[in-house]
Amino acid sequence: xxxxxxxxxxxxxxxxxxxxxxxxxxxxxxxxxxxxxxxxxxxxxxxxxxxxxxxxxxxxxxxxxxxxxxxxxxxxxxxxxxxxxxxxxxxxxxxxxxxxxxxxxxx
Numbered sequence: 416x417x418x419x420x421x422x423x424x425x426x427x428x429x430x431x432x433x434x435x436x437x438x439x440x441x442x443x444x445x446x447x448x449x450x451x452x453x454x455x456x457x458x459x460x461x462x463x464x465x466x467x468x469x470x471x472x473x474x475x476x477x478x479x480x481x482x483x484x485x486x487x488x489x490x491x492x493x494x495x496x497x498x499x500x501x502x503x504x505x506x507x508x509x510x511x512x513x514x515x516x517x518x519x520x521x522x
Contacts, residue, residue: 443488444500445475451506451519453477456486457495459512471519 445452451474455461458481466474480486483494497515499507507518
């Protein structure tokens with residue numbers, strides 16, 4: 416009986432952890448069709464002015480964390496990390512700032 420209870424508790428915990436992760440990711444989604452939301456973990460700041468200077472006009476919002484310890488997504492394994500979200504899901508992830516700018520310029 417104890418094993419059965421333990422298994423039920425473990426399964427409940429796993430479902431709860433999965434739901435929290437999905438809910439957390441949903442908070443980073445763009446709220447406007449055709450615009451992206453950007454999540455950045457880097458001590459090198461990105462600004463809207465810098466995006467405009469690089470002819471990037473499709474980013475509506477971004478959230479920036481300076482350190483790995485501040486990162487709010489479990490999938491962040493190193494800094495820098497740049498993740499682009501549309502209104503439904505993650506659409507791009509890179510660790511290279513130039514690759515990020517190239518993606519945003521092309522999409």
